[in-house]
Structure formats: structure tokens, C-alpha cells
Amino acid sequence: xxxxxxxxxxxxxxxxxxxxxxFVIPLLVLFRYSFYPFVPGQGLVTxxxxxNYSKFLFDxxxxxxxxxxxxxxxxxxxxxxxxGYPLALFLAKSNSRFKTVLLILVVLPLLxxxxxxxxxxxxxLGTNGLVNKLLLQLGLVSAPVKFMYTLRGVVVALTEVLLxxxxxxxxxxxxxxDRSLEEAALGLGASKLRTFLTVVFxxxxxxVAAGSIFVFVLAISSFVTPSLMGGPSVRVMxxxxxxxxxxxxxxxxxxxxxxxxxxxxxTLVALYQRALISAGKWEVPK
Amino acid sequence: xxxxxxxxxxxxxxxxxxxxxxxxxxxxxxxxxLCLLGPSGCGKTTxxxxxxxxxxPTAGSILVKxxxxxxxxxxxxxxxxxxxxxxxxxxxxxxxxxxxxxxxRRIPRTEAxxxxxxxxxxxxxxxxxxxxxxxxxxxxxxxxALARAMVILPQVLLLDEPLSNLDAKLRQQMRIEIRRIxxxxxxxxxxxxxxxxxxxxxxxxxxxxxxxxxxxxxSPQDVYDHPVSRFVxxxxxxxxxxxxxxxxxxxxxxxxxxxxxxxxxxWCKGVPGLATGQRLCVAVRPEHLELAPAAEAERESAPGVxxxxxxxxxxxxxxxxxxxxxxxxxxxxxxxxxxSAQSAPSVAEGGTATVKWAVQSSMCFPE
Numbered sequence: 001x002x003x004x005x006x007x008x009x010x011x012x013x014x015x016x017x018x019x020x021x022x023f024v025i026p027l028l029v030l031f032r033y034s035f036y037p038f039v040p041g042q043g044l045v046t047x048x049x050x051x052n053y054s055k056f057l058f059d060x061x062x063x064x065x066x067x068x069x070x071x072x073x074x075x076x077x078x079x080x081x082x083x084g085y086p087l088a089l090f091l092a093k094s095n096s097r098f099k100t101v102l103l104i105l106v107v108l109p110l111l112x113x114x115x116x117x118x119x120x121x122x123x124x125l126g127t128n129g130l131v132n133k134l135l136l137q138l139g140l141v142s143a144p145v146k147f148m149y150t151l152r153g154v155v156v157a158l159t160e161v162l163l164x165x166x167x168x169x170x171x172x173x174x175x176x177x178d179r180s181l182e183e184a185a186l187g188l189g190a191s192k193l194r195t196f197l198t199v200v201f202x203x204x205x206x207x208v209a210a211g212s213i214f215v216f217v218l219a220i221s222s223f224v225t226p227s228l229m230g231g232p233s234v235r236v237m238x239x240x241x242x243x244x245x246x247x248x249x250x251x252x253x254x255x256x257x258x259x260x261x262x263x264x265x266x267t268l269v270a271l272y273q274r275a276l277i278s279a280g281k282w283e284v285p286k
Numbered sequence: 287x288x289x290x291x292x293x294x295x296x297x298x299x300x301x302x303x304x305x306x307x308x309x310x311x312x313x314x315x316x317x318x319x320l321c322l323l324g325p326s327g328c329g330k331t332t333x334x335x336x337x338x339x340x341x342x343p344t345a346g347s348i349l350v351k352x353x354x355x356x357x358x359x360x361x362x363x364x365x366x367x368x369x370x371x372x373x374x375x376x377x378x379x380x381x382x383x384x385x386x387x388x389x390x391r392r393i394p395r396t397e398a399x400x401x402x403x404x405x406x407x408x409x410x411x412x413x414x415x416x417x418x419x420x421x422x423x424x425x426x427x428x429x430x431a432l433a434r435a436m437v438i439l440p441q442v443l444l445l446d447e448p449l450s451n452l453d454a455k456l457r458q459q460m461r462i463e464i465r466r467i468x469x470x471x472x473x474x475x476x477x478x479x480x481x482x483x484x485x486x487x488x489x490x491x492x493x494x495x496x497x498x499x500x501x502x503x504x505s506p507q508d509v510y511d512h513p514v515s516r517f518v519x520x521x522x523x524x525x526x527x528x529x530x531x532x533x534x535x536x537x538x539x540x541x542x543x544x545x546x547x548x549x550x551x552x553w554c555k556g557v558p559g560l561a562t563g564q565r566l567c568v569a570v571r572p573e574h575l576e577l578a579p580a581a582e583a584e585r586e587s588a589p590g591v592x593x594x595x596x597x598x599x600x601x602x603x604x605x606x607x608x609x610x611x612x613x614x615x616x617x618x619x620x621x622x623x624x625x626s627a628q629s630a631p632s633v634a635e636g637g638t639a640t641v642k643w644a645v646q647s648s649m650c651f652p653e
Contacts, residue, residue, distance in 0.1 A: 180373040183340055186360040187367040188387035188438060198386075202377050 034255035052256035073220035088170035173207025209275035295346035321485040324495035366435030374419040381415040387438035548616020572623040574647035
């Protein structure tokens, strides 16, 4: 056992060093910066003030950005679940020949950059884009729907960008549900729908929780899609940080905003891990 | 009264050349416990799953109390199934598991609860009703599965190797338990197993299957004492086999004569339709063989009793019985079983002895 532990230590060490050097230390620096006072034109001035946090927490403008970001995350997670669950269910259950093809199609978007995919959506969702032309032709709307520079557009594009993460989280959870449980339910007189509602869906809830939190976290910390699709009218936390740090050179405030976002994200990741652990809690020992 | 009837049921899986189940016809009486017995891959589980409705037959029909259910989906069949893995719903308590089938039948909540509790009492688990399956031992899970399947008062109870996940001792207890409950409720049951001992202790009738076909149907004693083929004789219990050619047909009081491949001449029981020169296989159960001191050999070999000399290669004490492995001069090996109390002290490992058996206790299978 001693030897194994030592081997594990040496195997983990390179990654550990990398994480400490490139993540933990910068984060501590960021934490320190967030308490510096901001004096325009003087660069970084050392000191200790709580002003950066109070500015964020007591200004409705900034709080609105936080709420909008969380709302965006919720909407994206909700729609990703709505679209992703049936797909995951099919991928997990079907023996169809097209299953592999479909799975590749799900993963394929991950191989292209979010920037490219967002530009794609900008073309499709523009005022004269394909989607609006189609809606007008079908008579579903009388005037073009405004997608560009609205939260709606950001939700559409982000949902597509993050859908693979939802599907890939759900598939193994659904696939691991013992098939004989469904047969048992059917044999006891449950219809296919009731079998799904009383057996399959409840047993997939840990996957639903994990996938939703995963997508939520990725959505609220995304930068490219909200900036390109939403522009200045859909401000989110990430675009606020960028603006403060790059345009206004207010590094202490940018640091404080980043840390607020970090705390929210970390809390949710902790919940995500607990959801994953509870996925194993229904395992029946033999 | 016939509760369940199978009429020429066959199944061929897509992409497979052979029939998983080949033209099986069976009738199961009310209250009967029928065992489907066979090696793995013999089609017994496929047959059970067709009755349950999880596998669609390629041909034939399945009738319950005279009503054709071949086309009914599993949830409309009113059959109870106990799975090999128990398949208890892990997110429901023991009570909720047992109530499930009643809830699906829209039986009022209070009545469902009463009936579920009665059934749990019958399997002796009432005090564990609020536990989750993961908090139960294998044997307890097994009982819950049984209660859940029976509470819906199914027309037929189907059990798919329900004891194979339990350890040997518990398996024997549960056998008796299942038999008790089955008799108490008087429910028609089909029990799938590959364990011949299980089939012999549990069943009213055994159906021996091999390669998708029924080889023999009969009571446990019938199948053990009068197997119809070498396969059945070999699969149920243990058997010694001697291969050879028929040398002489039965004549008067003398039985037929078999010349084994190693040149040994043995008396053997005649079966109708034999011809000299035909290849035969003689089978004798180890408990029908008897050991005697070597000197007795030729003297005892009268018509009706075979006596062959051999060397005792190995002796194993199996508690109440002793098993001897005897090598005949021609190289054939025989297993002889005797009650421990009767084992002769003169026959020890490495020595020679005479193996004797009555022709009447042997079986003869043309090849």
C-alpha cells in the first residue's frame, strides 16, 4: 500500500504543480487585488478597502447584472434539459443503427470553437436571417423577431453550444438503469408512460441534477456567446469583468466581481458533485 | 384444469441462424409448479420471457385459462415475474415496491396497503416494510420480489433463476420457502433453473430442455429414474456411460449383450427396435453400482448381474456417502457411490475390487 501511495503522489505531482502555479497562486493574487483601492491613472495602489465589494453588492446596476446572469444560466439549463433529455433517452435505450451517427452529431459541435458556432447563430438569427424569414413565411409572426442583442438570442445560441454537455451527462445515467426494472414495472401492469414516470425518470434525477448544474455553471461563466450575441445590451458578469479590467483598467473592482462569480460557481459545483455521488446511492448491494 | 398452454411456440432471434426455442408445446395444470431445466443457452429463459411478454414468439401461441395472450403487451397479461436480479425499485421502500402492482391496477390506497402488508407478512418481512432494497440482504430482497409478484394475484407466477444469486445455504432455505408459499397460495408457477438439484426438490414436473427443444417432461422421480436420452441422464444426476456395439439380442431369460469399445462383454437391458451391430450406450447411476472384493468377480457374473474387475484409483468421502473412482482394464472410469456405513474396509485406494450392478438398474440408449 505504501508503495502505491508513493506512486500515486509522483503521478499526480506534475498536475498539482501546474494547478498551484497557474490557478491557485493567481487566484490568491486576485483575492489580494480585490481589496486594493482604485486610484484612476495610478495603476495598482496597495492598501486594504472593502469598497470594491460594497460597490458591487449595494448598487442595483451591478446586482441586476448578477441576477440577469443567473437567470440566463437557469433558462439555458432548462432548455438544454428540455431538448437534451429525449435525445439522451433515445441514445441510451435504442439499438438503432443510427445511434452511433447521432452520438457523433451530438459530440461534433464540441470540436468547433464557440466563436464560430456563435457567428453561425448570428447569421441564422439576424433580422433578415433564415429563422426570421421562415417564421414570416409560415405566418407565425408578423414582424421579424429580434434575436440579436437580446437575452433571447443569447439563450438560443448558448443552449445549442452547451447541449452536448447535458446529453453526455444524461446518457450514462439513463443507460445504467437496470433494464429489468422497466420489465418489472411493465409486468406489474404499468403502461410504458407510467413506467417512465415512476421508474426511469425518478432514477435518472441525479443525472438531471448533475447535467443542469453543469450547464448552468458553464452558461453563467461563458463570455464569447453573450458578448457576440448580446453585445452591450445584454451585460453578464463575464462581460462586466472584461470591461472593468480592459477598458476602465479598474483591476481591483474586476477582481472583486470575478470572485463573486467564483463563489457562486464553486457553490454550484459542490452541489453538482453531491448530485453525482447520490447517483450511486440507489445501488442495491448484491 | 389447464392454466397455461403453449402451442408450438418457436423463437428465432433476428440475425441468428438457429431457433432459440423450437416448437415447444406444454400444458400446465392449475396449482402446479413446473421447472424449466437445462444448460445455459437452452432457451428456457427465452421461453419464460415469451410467456411474460418481453419477447415476441416467431410462431405459435400462448394461452392463459384458454384465452390467447400471444399478442398482449406484458402490462396487460396479469402474470407475476420474479427476476434473477430481483429488479426491486431502488427508490421505493419495501412496502411501496409491493404496492406498486396494486397502484397500477388503480386499487384504492387503503386496500392496496392492507393487501401488501398481508403479503409481506406471508414472506415474513412485515417489520422491514419501511426499508429500502439496498438495506436488505440478498435473501430478504428475494422475498420482497416474491411478495411483489404475488400480491397482484397473477394467473401464473414466473420465476427466472431466482435463487442463483444466493449462497448455497440460503438457496436451500429459499427453495423450501418458495415451495411453501407457492403451495399455500396454490399459484400456478413456472420456475427456470439450470440447477438440477433445485429442479428435483422443487418441481411437480420437470421440463428438460436442450438447444431450444424439450427433451423430456415428467415428475422429478420419473426424469431421474427413466431418462429418455443420454443427454437427460447426464444432465440430471450423475451417470456412468459405457459405449459399445450390440452383440446379441435378448434371448429367453438372457438379456442382451453389449461389447464395449475396449472389448468388455456386458449384459444390458434390451429396448424395443434394437438390431445386432448397432451402437449403444449403457448408463448406470453411481448409487446403483456396488463394490465387492476382487475375488468375487467371475462367480457373480450371471445373466442379470454384471461384475467387472477394476483398480480403485481414488476414494473421496462426501459425508454420508463415499465415492470410489474405479478404472477398468480397458481404461473406462466408473464412479461408485456407497453409503458410508456400508463401505467395505477391504476396498482401499490402489487396490483392486469388483464392480457389480444389476442389469435392471442400468439404462440403454441407442446412438
